[in-house]
Amino acid sequence: TSPHAKPNPIRVLVTGAAGQIAYSLVFMIASGQMFGPYQPVVLHLLDIPKMQEVLNGVVMELNDGAFPLLAGTVATTDVKTAFMGIQVCLMVGAFPRGPGMQRSDLLKMNANIFKEQGAALAKYAARGVKVLVVGNPANTNAYIACLAAKADLPSTNFSALTRLDQNRAVSMIAERVGVPVAKVKNVSIWGNHSLTQVPDVTNAVIQDFPEKGLTTPVLTAVNDNKWLEESFIPQVQNRGAAVIAARKLSSAASAANAIVGHMRDWVLGTKDGETVSMAVVSDGSYNIPKGLVFSFPVQCRAGEWSIVQGLKITPFIQLKLDATTKELQSEIDALPK
Numbered sequence: 614t615s616p617h618a619k620p621n622p623i624r625v626l627v628t629g630a631a632g633q634i635a636y637s638l639v640f641m642i643a644s645g646q647m648f649g650p651y652q653p654v655v656l657h658l659l660d661i662p663k664m665q666e667v668l669n670g671v672v673m674e675l676n677d678g679a680f681p682l683l684a685g686t687v688a689t690t691d692v693k694t695a696f697m698g699i700q701v702c703l704m705v706g707a708f709p710r711g712p713g714m715q716r717s718d719l720l721k722m723n724a725n726i727f728k729e730q731g732a733a734l735a736k737y738a739a740r741g742v743k744v745l746v747v748g749n750p751a752n753t754n755a756y757i758a759c760l761a762a763k764a765d766l767p768s769t770n771f772s773a774l775t776r777l778d779q780n781r782a783v784s785m786i787a788e789r790v791g792v793p794v795a796k797v798k799n800v801s802i803w804g805n806h807s808l809t810q811v812p813d814v815t816n817a818v819i820q821d822f823p824e825k826g827l828t829t830p831v832l833t834a835v836n837d838n839k840w841l842e843e844s845f846i847p848q849v850q851n852r853g854a855a856v857i858a859a860r861k862l863s864s865a866a867s868a869a870n871a872i873v874g875h876m877r878d879w880v881l882g883t884k885d886g887e888t889v890s891m892a893v894v895s896d897g898s899y900n901i902p903k904g905l906v907f908s909f910p911v912q913c914r915a916g917e918w919s920i921v922q923g924l925k926i927t928p929f930i931q932l933k934l935d936a937t938t939k940e941l942q943s944e945i946d947a948l949p950k
């Protein structure tokens with residue numbers, strides 16, 4: 614078939630569609646950045662009733678974009694209408710943290726949203742629905758949604774966003790080494806999307822001459838363990854808070870860009886030899902307890918992700934993996950029963 618043949622549209626739900634992240638995200642999706650330039654989409658947009666008017670405004674602007682790939686919009690405050698038949702679910706709707714708050718402060722505020730919407734996924738979504746949780750605390754909210762849908766949907770359908778952390782880390786390494794960001798490959802984020810996340814460059818490389826397969830390990834190119842341990846890691850961990858302090862609002866356009874990258878790679882596949890980070894339900898790899906929603910380096914093929922096996926874990930990184938695991942377990946223990 615011709616690459617220009619128009620397949621059936623993909624139904625994509627964005628929750629929190631009247632919010633700040635959505636205000637970048639929905640236009641990126643409508644313009645083809647998530648599923649490629651030939652794939653039409655129907656956008657389902659959900660927010661809460663008091664945001665109905667704002668939501669109408671977003672739909673007006675989507676119409677005004679005259680996007681050739683936008684085959685329709687379903688803007689609603691009704692959960693059943695929003696989740697009916699969706700194939701991709703971007704769970705952005707939740708309360709963001711403000712200055713001085715930790716993501717864990719949102720635990721109880723947002724838990725019910727993900728319980729209700731996990732049940733709606735089970736009832737109304739396509740069985741192969743790909744779910745990405747963005748609302749914080751993202752890993753634990755994904756755990757809640759997955760649990761609520763457990764009888765009906767496989768846990769492999771669920772993920773949470775750590776791609777923004779990966780992008781932040783890649784950008785910092787590129788700047789430090791003095792190379793374009795596109796040359797920095799296989800930086801990993803392990804664990805929770807929180808202060809305990811583990812940005813890890815042990816297996817990362819700078820692609821010097823990709824056509825010849827020539828690479829330099831990031832550890833060699835940086836050649837400064839003190840900077841990596843005492844500056845790079847804490848800066849990546851604290852970047853969300855730094856943006857909140859500067860903007861008085863949490864990251865939005867960069868979050869939307871990360872959401873696009875996460876879902877694009879999951880649906881269309883990662884490049885050969887390249888890894889990306891996704892928080893997914895642990896299968897016990899790297900001794901991470903089964904069932905935790907934990908960020909791992911993954912590769913994607915034919916719409917399925919798989920955790921990259923056999924990567925070297927240094928004793929320094931192992932201690933940090935233990936700490937982020939413990940934090941994720943304590944978030945689950947703190948959930949309302």
Ligand code: NAD
Nearest residue numbers: 629631632633634660706707708709747748749774777868
């Ligand atoms: P925002 O407040 O601008 O928008 C959130 C929207 O969600 C609001 O319009 C709100 O009405 C809506 N909402 C609340 N409850 C809802 C429900 N039950 N159903 C549907 N919609 C609902 O916030 P934002 O800046 O867009 O951020 C959204 C979330 O994403 C926050 O939790 C934030 O912390 C998180 N976030 C995560 C990452 C990440 O990397 N994982 C990055 C940035 C932000």
Ligand code: LMR
Nearest residue numbers: 710716749853854863864
């Ligand atoms: C981020 O990393 O920017 C988001 O998770 C928002 C936040 O609360 O830090």
